[in-house]
Amino acid sequence: MTPGQAQIIKLTFAQVMRDKDAVGRLFYDRLFTIAPEVKPLFKGDIAEQSRKLMDTLALAVGMLRDMPTLVITLEGLARRHVGYGVKDEHYDKVGEALLWTLEKGLGDAFTAQVRDAWTALYLAVAQIMRDAAKGKVAAVA
Numbered sequence: 001m002t003p004g005q006a007q008i009i010k011l012t013f014a015q016v017m018r019d020k021d022a023v024g025r026l027f028y029d030r031l032f033t034i035a036p037e038v039k040p041l042f043k044g045d046i047a048e049q050s051r052k053l054m055d056t057l058a059l060a061v062g063m064l065r066d067m068p069t070l071v072i073t074l075e076g077l078a079r080r081h082v083g084y085g086v087k088d089e090h091y092d093k094v095g096e097a098l099l100w101t102l103e104k105g106l107g108d109a110f111t112a113q114v115r116d117a118w119t120a121l122y123l124a125v126a127q128i129m130r131d132a133a134k135g136k137v138a139a140v141a
């Protein structure tokens, strides 16, 4: 991810977060439409859950300049996700729902550059989490 992309993410993130709860609801509605099989994995309050996801992404944006700390945070998160029943293939669905939500939330501001920047962030975060999840399976086996 380039410094320009990190900047784009910070600006557009601030924009969508003005209506955090609505964005969270939009995201989960979309996710459960394209991946209904993941709905039973969510036991807690969805509004609260939406905030956690968005807050973690915000944290990731803030930590882009401190990759070692970001990786440690995401590895712990990934291990907990294995416990929630999250599978490797679910990461693509979550990424798809996230980009769709940003497109709806940003409207005309969702340019190709914005799409590319968020895609790069999500792929990087998801890759770290997917690898850590596999590491856990290998360690246990």
Ligand code: HEM
Binding pocket: 038, 041, 042, 043, 044, 045, 049, 052, 053, 056, 057, 077, 080, 081, 084, 086, 087, 090, 091, 092, 094, 122, 125, 126, 129
């Ligand atoms: C970039 C990827 C993701 C981020 C940043 C993220 C973030 C979070 C955070 C912060 C929590 C709160 C609990 C904790 O800290 O352990 C959480 C819980 C959870 N996440 Fe994720 N998540 C991601 C991907 C996914 C994917 C791909 C799934 C698959 C459907 C998923 C399903 C869940 C579930 C089921 C919970 C527990 C909810 C509950 O207890 O009701 N997450 N996630």
